[in-house]
Structures are given as C-alpha cells and as structure tokens.
Amino acid sequence: DQQVKQNSPSLSVQEGRISILNCDYTNSMFDYFLWYKKYPAEGPTFLISISSIKDKNEDGRFTVFLNKSAKHLSLHIVPSQPGDSAVYFCAARDNTDKLIFGTGTRLQVFP
Amino acid sequence: DAGITQSPRHKVTETGTPVTLRCHQTENHRYMYWYRQDPGHGLRLIHYSYGVKDTDKGEVSDGYSVSRSKTEDFLLTLESATSSQTSVYFCATSGEIFTGELFFGEGSRLTVL
Numbered sequence: 001d002q003q004v005k006q007n008s009p010s011l012s013v014q015e016g017r018i019s020i021l022n023c024d025y026t027n028s029m030f031d032y033f034l035w036y037k038k039y040p041a042e043g044p045t046f047l048i049s050i051s052s053i054k055d056k057n058e059d060g061r062f063t064v065f066l067n068k069s070a071k072h073l074s075l076h077i078v079p080s081q082p083g084d085s086a087v088y089f090c091a092a093r094d095n096t097d098k099l100i101f102g103t104g105t106r107l108q109v110f111p
Numbered sequence: 112d113a114g115i116t117q118s119p120r121h122k123v124t125e126t127g128t129p130v131t132l133r134c135h136q137t138e139n140h141r142y143m144y145w146y147r148q149d150p151g152h153g154l155r156l157i158h159y160s161y162g163v164k165d166t167d168k169g170e171v172s173d174g175y176s177v178s179r180s181k182t183e184d185f186l187l188t189l190e191s192a193t194s195s196q197t198s199v200y201f202c203a204t205s206g207e208i209f210t211g212e213l214f215f216g217e218g219s220r221l222t223v224l
Contacts, residue, residue, distance in 0.1 A: 004153075006153075032210070032211045034211050036213075039219070041217070042217055042218070043115075043203075043215030043216050043217050043218055044154070044201070045200055045215070046212045046213070046214075046215075049210070049211060049212065057211050059212060089153060091154075091211070093211045097117065098159065098169070099154060099156070099211060099213065100156075101146075101153045101154040101155070102153050103151060103153040104153050105154060
C-alpha cells in the first residue's frame, strides 16, 4: 500500500509560470516531509523540507505547503525555469526515521 | 556533495548469477541506505545501516543482503539475480543527526537477462 502518493506522473508548464506539484500521504505519524529533485542519470538531490509543526517553508523560488488535516503537501516553483525540468519526489519520514518516497512527478518547463 | 561513489555504474548479468554493488562514502556518515528506483514505484528502501555491522531490512529486502564492515563501505548483494531485480539502484547516506535529508550516489543500472 502506497503511503506517499504523487497522483500526477507528469506536468508541463510554461517558463515564467508557476509549477505546482502535489503529494498526498496516509500515515498521520509522519513528522517531516521533503522534496527531492532528480535529473536523468543522476542521483536525487534534496530540495526543500518542512516539519509537521509548520504549514509553509520557503526557499527562494521554492515553497512547500503542508495541510495536515488533508494529509497533503505541495511544492510551488515560481517562476518556473527550463532548468527546473526534472523528476520531483516527495518523501516523508516515519517514526523509525526512514524515508518513504512517492512515485515521482516529471516536470517539463517549456519556453 | 557527500562524496558518494557507486560501482559498477552499469552491469548486465544473467539470471541466477550473484551480483554485488558497492557504495563508498568519504563523509564519515553514520547512516547508509540502498534504494531501488522503478517506474510507477518511485524509490523503495531495500536495506539500511545505522553503523558498522548494524543493518536492517527495508520494504523490499527479499532477495537482497547487505554488509557493512567499514564506515565508508556498504555492499548490496543479490545472491541469485532474477529479472525482477532489473532496476536502478541508489546508495544514500545521512549524518549523525538524522534530519531526513539524504545524499545520494549517481546510481547503478542493473539489467538481469
């Protein structure tokens, strides 16, 4: 059973516009959430995180929102740039300190 | 950059043969992990280690074993490879205080024919 779900396998956005990537989870014991970015033929790299005690965290063009009641988080990228084209994974930390990853969303930013 | 190198980066093997993937880190990180990435499944944890000789199973550990005899090396072994183990394997590490942030290697693509 998938505890962390990314229901959109792909997303296409025009350069300069906002990209919104979504993630849903089922386990209310998750206490920390992260987003990773992955380019082809490379390992994932950490992008941004949020603790379950917060509802928003911002880092430059990237903002993560957490809605605990809905068990939903989202990543906003504003403005989107062609270099943002990658696969994005959301992840959640469980009560044994392991990360559970979603299936990923492939973002394409076109000119 | 946590200085993580994986070897081999690419391997093609036949069903039933043993395979060992190596992960080497230079950051003296305590925690090390092996994940596999498959379409439709994202990244799934195979095994992890929280110190030398201390390892535990992840969510997809069947058919895999690991060993960690030194802080810097974490080996993943497929005793008898099957086609279902065709995948991209990633090693990851994290430091003493686990914040959830992992540092990943570049991956090892394994094809089992």
